Amino acid sequence: MAETGLPRARLEGERGRTVSQLRMFAEVVRDGSYLETRIDPAQPERKPLPRPDLRLRMVALGPVAVFGASNFPLAFSVAGGDTASALAAGCPIVAKAHSAHPGTAWLVGTAVQKAVRESGLPEGTFSLLFASSRDVGQGLVADPRIAAVGFTGSRAGGTALMHTAASRLVPIPVYAEMSSVNPVILLPAALAARGEAIGKSFIAALTLGAGQFCTNPGLILAVDGDGLDAFLAGARGALAEAPAATMLTPGIHRAYCAGVAALEEHPEVERIAEGRAGDRFQGRAALFATSSSAFLADHRLGEEVFGAASLVVRCRDEHEIAAVLARLDGQLTAALHLDEADHEAARALLPVLEAKVGRILANGFGTGVEVGHAMVHGGPYPATSDGRSTSVGSLAIARFLRPVSYQDLPDALLPAALQADNPLAVRRRVNGTLEA
Numbered sequence: 001m002a003e004t005g006l007p008r009a010r011l012e013g014e015r016g017r018t019v020s021q022l023r024m025f026a027e028v029v030r031d032g033s034y035l036e037t038r039i040d041p042a043q044p045e046r047k048p049l050p051r052p053d054l055r056l057r058m059v060a061l062g063p064v065a066v067f068g069a070s071n072f073p074l075a076f077s078v079a080g081g082d083t084a085s086a087l088a089a090g091c092p093i094v095a096k097a098h099s100a101h102p103g104t105a106w107l108v109g110t111a112v113q114k115a116v117r118e119s120g121l122p123e124g125t126f127s128l129l130f131a132s133s134r135d136v137g138q139g140l141v142a143d144p145r146i147a148a149v150g151f152t153g154s155r156a157g158g159t160a161l162m163h164t165a166a167s168r169l170v171p172i173p174v175y176a177e178m179s180s181v182n183p184v185i186l187l188p189a190a191l192a193a194r195g196e197a198i199g200k201s202f203i204a205a206l207t208l209g210a211g212q213f214c215t216n217p218g219l220i221l222a223v224d225g226d227g228l229d230a231f232l233a234g235a236r237g238a239l240a241e242a243p244a245a246t247m248l249t250p251g252i253h254r255a256y257c258a259g260v261a262a263l264e265e266h267p268e269v270e271r272i273a274e275g276r277a278g279d280r281f282q283g284r285a286a287l288f289a290t291s292s293s294a295f296l297a298d299h300r301l302g303e304e305v306f307g308a309a310s311l312v313v314r315c316r317d318e319h320e321i322a323a324v325l326a327r328l329d330g331q332l333t334a335a336l337h338l339d340e341a342d343h344e345a346a347r348a349l350l351p352v353l354e355a356k357v358g359r360i361l362a363n364g365f366g367t368g369v370e371v372g373h374a375m376v377h378g379g380p381y382p383a384t385s386d387g388r389s390t391s392v393g394s395l396a397i398a399r400f401l402r403p404v405s406y407q408d409l410p411d412a413l414l415p416a417a418l419q420a421d422n423p424l425a426v427r428r429r430v431n432g433t434l435e436a
Contacts (some may be wrong), residue, residue, distance in 0.1 A: 272312065
């Protein structure tokens with residue numbers, strides 16, 4: 001609490017999430033299906049050529065560099081999702097503590113090291129570095145012993161690590177979660193039925209945690225009219241009561257203030273409402289609006305302002321909503337607020353959304369990322385560096401694995417998961433069919 005300014009309830013909730021992630025990946029390891037074991041038995045009598053015995057499993061990439069996040073000192077940091085999934089894959093971890101919360105990183109790191117010792121694992125399974133210099137992070141990624149990188153932070157930081165990783169003699173993958181404005185589409189029937197209520201719930205999501213979530217709703221798209229006016233009335237009233245909130249670091253606060261000032265100074269942007277003023281390093285929530293034509297003409301209006309600020313884009317019709325979505329960069333989430341009468345309009349937008357985001361949700365907001373098997377926390381660049389992956393959920397383990405095939409090896413030399421008597425009792429795909 002002292003380092004981050006985050007309240008006790010938030011941190012205790014985040015601690016629970018962190019523990020749940022670790023336990024989920026323990027279950028993934030015990031289940032064994034992440035190994036993707038496949039067996040094509042030999043067919044020596046096959047004509048015109050015999051088929052060799054082929055067996056496949058996934059193996060760990062090697063040591064992974066994990067960069068702690070500023071906004072989640074537990075769930076996306078030293079023992080967070082990147083560490084949990086990489087350890088589950090069998091990769092040693094070299095974690096770099098975030099300079100915003102070194103004390104918290106030390107507490108968590110010593111707990112991980114204790115677990116390593118008590119589990120009888122090699123000491124090199126987990127290491128923790130402290131440094132505020134970017135040179136240390138770049139040096140870590142450049143080190144030839146590092147095989148992959150997990151990063152949560154700014155686009156500038158993530159792309160810098162990507163350039164370093166790509167420039168190595170042996171390039172390595174960087175799984176960076178970076179920036180997103182997470183568009184929210186308000187469809188006409190939903191707005192007509194409950195526009196004001198949606199506006200109030202939107203402000204609750206916008207101001208949660210001072211808006212310092214990567215899934216914060218930073219962009220609202222709707223057809224201009226009475227329904228949107230009702231939404232704005234609800235949002236305006238709720239925002240007027242929203243207190244300013246302490247931001248994570250002075251640097252994040254400065255960047256937020258600069259982003260809000262840029263919107264205020266833009267000639268095509270109007271300020272709709274703002275929250276209560278605060279003290280030093282507290283972010284004051286803000287809501288702005290512009291036209292779809294202005295948004296399409298200036299790419300800067302689509303850039304993330306990290307904090308409790310959002311931009312409403314007034315569209316003339318649903319075709320303009322689709323045009324704005326097509327213009328957006330890759331995103332983590334998109335939300336559709338809809339009633340049954342909006343289904344056809346939503347169906348028309350889904351192909352665009354599938355190409356742009358990692359998670360599509362209905363009648364809610366992207367804040368709150370469930371830890372589970374069907375979750376995707378990722379998206380096309382620049383939401384993440386690799387839109388084929390996720391940093392949350394059991395599928396996150398796939399980032400740190402690669403396939404190896406074994407041809408005609410004696411059974412005694414095969415990995416346990418591929419041996420004839422299957423000592424690990426993992427489900428295997430034999431001749432393309434998954435075993436019962």
